[in-house]
Amino acid sequence: MERFNPDASFNALEPRIIDEDLIRKALDDEGPKGEAGRLMLQDGIILAEVTCIRLEFFxxxxxxxxxxxxxxxxxxxxxxxxxKIENLEALVNLKELSLSFNYIKKIENLDKLTKLEILTLFENLISRIENLETLTDLKILSIGNNIISNWDDVVYLRKFKGLYSLNMAGNPCCSENHVGDGKRSKPKDGESIVEIDVKFGDGELIEPKQRKREFEIYIAAMLPQLRYYEYRLVNEEDRAEGHQKYRHKLLSLSNEEEKEEIALQKAKEEEELIHKEKAAWVENLRGSELFQVMFSSDPYGDALVKLDETMQEIYEEFKTEFTKTTRDLYEIGLAKKLERDEEENQFLSCLKAAKEETRKEGEGIMTELFKEKDHTFSEICRLAQRLEDEGGVIQSASKNTEDVNGDAGDALVEVSTLGEEDFTEQELVVRMHSLGEEFKNRCNKVWSQLMALETHLYEQIEDTISTFERNLSELVSSLIEAVQVHFVSCREFATQFHEKITTYAPRYFAATKARIAACQENLYMTDEDDESDQNSTSIQGQETKDDCPSVPKILEQCLDDKEALQNMLISSHDSHIQVIDTKEDAIMSYSKEWLRKKIDKYTREEIEGNRKRLHEIITVTNLLKEELEELQQACITLPMLAEMELMDG
Structure with missing residues (x-):
């Protein structure tokens, strides 16, 4: 299959769905050729790491x-x-998407591609610009040669403040020549051009021949952020003309956008506040939300408090006291959240300061070690070069091997006191060996120093975490205490409400029952009147029936059954107490769990950090020793090594 030869092979292809084989073929076609390509295939392509792919003409x-x-x-x-645009949700890092020259009818399913900057939909069957709200980073949009006819689609693009390049050429809204199948082409000889009347901003009709020019002026006016249209710089004279011509529409749009912006800002602030409340464990305590929850889960109580004015007064009194208490707790919760945040910031600041101090001290130690390394390695190389210049063979003319190796400590002292010009080859070897041993000892000492620093740091961190945990525990405990005190008050208010309702409700239902009985008796007596007064009594009876008291169906049994009323009142009270208890338990549970997770998180992170730093210390010191050994092996000949082994023996 010749990928880039559509005239020869494209029509012969069978329609297909993207699969892994097609993806890998496209990557192979785009990948390097020759040896580089062979190596790439040998190593394999990890699809999750691919950043760019072209799937054209398939x-x-x-x-x-x-x-x-x-x-x-x-x-x-x-x-x-x-x-159809679909199955792109996982491509959250996508910045450029090209879907030109397809048969797409609708812009959709792009809401997850929030990083998208360039979108190309040229030559499709799209009739509306829509469903792009989440693409706030959009900079370039090419949607020419589609079937967009409404000029208001341009207005939709005003919300994309970063959009600087747009192409809508070839759409009915701006094209002088339009063929009605959705694809743009010049008419053949003898064919007529389909003319479409298009309404623009102020509802007037534009002749096809004027459409393109007028649309460019409209674009310039409606999209102040746009710098390029149809890949040409927007004419500022067109923009000024458009501002004058469409000033009323622009003013209306500006007012609408200002209102939308205010609404969006309020929604954003509300969302941030809700997030803040959840973090402080005081959601539904700002206003009467928790109070409303009590009655929304209690249909009997909700119906009961609406029976008459007295019930409503008792209800409103309960609501006022309850919501004031929860509001006080809400303010305390937010204040405690700020205190916890401040405590955590101080904790992190202490950790950072301790780590920074240890880092600087460790860097100073390592800097000195690397200076010694450079000096030692250069000395070894210089001595090795001198040996090589002198033949690289051990001579024993000046001293025999037994004299040199009789006592290792004396030999090193003796060699160190000699002038370098007096060194024999044996003494140079001893000197090189001595330098290496000194550097190894220095590495071991640095290892010990760094380990001591790290141990001290870890102990500091442990103490800091312990202090942090203690302080946080006190803050959480103080919040829990406040929660308990305030919810005790809430339960007391609920109990007082229950007592008032329990006292008043039986009297209300007894009085209502009596009124209903009297009303029914009156209706019965009306039915016994003479037939001569039937018309007038019918009217009077109808009026009396309308005036008869009634109760909601859910409460009807309470009229005749006092025990049912008492059970209903107890059930209502229990429901209220359960809502209060559940909220109290939730706050206490969340706060304790948060404390545990917070301390576990920092403890785990510092343990992992300590292990990582210890590993780095061991790795660096071992690498330096290995470098020394490699240098010695490169500089010292076999006879020298044999001599050094005799000395060590």
């Missing part, structure tokens, strides 16, 4: 299997037969 009908390529930044699906 006669792709549907998008699929791209969820594996989460690192994609650029995706080209142009020149296929795709009918």
């Amino acid at each position: 006669k792709i009908l549907a998008i699929d299997h791209l969820w594996m390529m989460t690192s994609l930044v650029k995706l080209n699906l142009s020149n296929n037969i795709i009918e």
